Amino acid sequence: MAPKKKNIKLKSLSHGRPPTAKKPQSISSKATRTLIRTHHTLQKRRAKALAEGDETGAAAIAREIELQGGLETYQRASLTGQRNERGGDSSKILMDWLSPALSNMRELSTNGLSLKMLEVGALSTGNACSRSRLFGMERIDLNSQSEGIKQQDFMERPLPRDETETFDIISLSLVLNYVPDAVGKGEMLRRTLKFLKPATSMQNPELAEFFPSLFLVLPAPCVNNSRYMDEARLESIMRSLEYELVKKKISNKLLYHLWRRVAGAGPAKVLFKKEEIRTGKDRNNFAIVLK
Known part of the structure; x- marks a missing residue:
């Protein structure tokens, strides 16, 4: 029987961030990019599972993230990306x-x-x-x-x-x-x-x-x-x-x-939904929603 889903709200960034793990060895530019992309994909899957109340699935994804090196590995990859030869300090x-x-x-x-x-x-x-x-x-x-x-x-x-x-x-x-x-x-x-x-x-x-x-x-x-x-x-x-x-x-x-x-009476109460503005199978799903 599938686990019962609960309506769980992600209250903070930490809900979408996995635990840390061991420090990795120095890695190449290509490996750095792959690690960052994989980490983001897994982190989004975990956040989705948490939002849907699938605690078993979220825990499994968290273990997978930890096997990849966890948050600490992601941060070290990001630091590597700040080197001059890889885009530099923003x-x-x-x-x-x-x-x-x-x-x-x-x-x-x-x-x-x-x-x-x-x-x-x-x-x-x-x-x-x-x-x-x-x-x-x-x-x-x-x-x-x-x-x-x-x-x-x-x-x-x-x-x-x-x-x-x-x-x-x-x-x-x-x-x-x-x-x-x-x-x-x-x-x-x-x-x-x-x-x-x-x-x-x-x-x-x-x-x-x-x-x-x-x-x-x-x-x-x-x-x-x-x-x-x-x-x-x-x-x-x-x-x-x-x-x-x-x-x-x-x-x-x-x-x-x-x-x-800029000065004004206050932020406008404008609703921005998640609406498709481009088509194509190779597009990513980055979106910003304002309620």
Whole structure:
């Protein structure tokens, strides 16, 4: 008899993340890509099983993930992917974009008033943003790999008590694509607003051009080859959340966006369903749903 299904809601990112396992040996670029793809596929299958109440199936998939090396292996593969020969540190793109405002940022830093940055899914304390010493950095990840990174689920992070606990910029670099379901992706984007400073907080015109903002990095196929997502739809979703596109860069592998929070009466209550906008058997299923 098939196991009885229960209606289980995925309450946090950790529901979609498997346990860690042993450290792997150094692996090639091709093996890295294969490992990451396989890990994402298994993680989505596990999340689906959990959502359907199939605890037996979810446990079996979790064991399969653990045999593949678990979350720690995935993170090490992601760190490998940050090497220069494999795409590099994504925050270098952000620092290049911010070059017109660097003198103002240095002045703030000199006066002990550095802009505050929350890096979600941080894998390293030595990326370009950290090395710049222009940000007051706070780094979090579900499975911290080093000192300086707090082990925390962004979806369970306590809400700011006041504006002093908010940030000028949030980085979601290769994080949103890890969220196991389309509704969860929408909830994560909406939740970033609770941690960003108000749109009118930046008085300096050169800084106000870039802050407060969200630095979003996705695998390019999530937008360019999805049944349910393209650039126009992503921009519509972000506009409904009162984000305005400031910068964009597309490579063969990654899509980089800098979205600035803009002033308004509040995020529009617009419903974005999971609707097919492209056909084709080779498309992926990346989607963002806003309820």
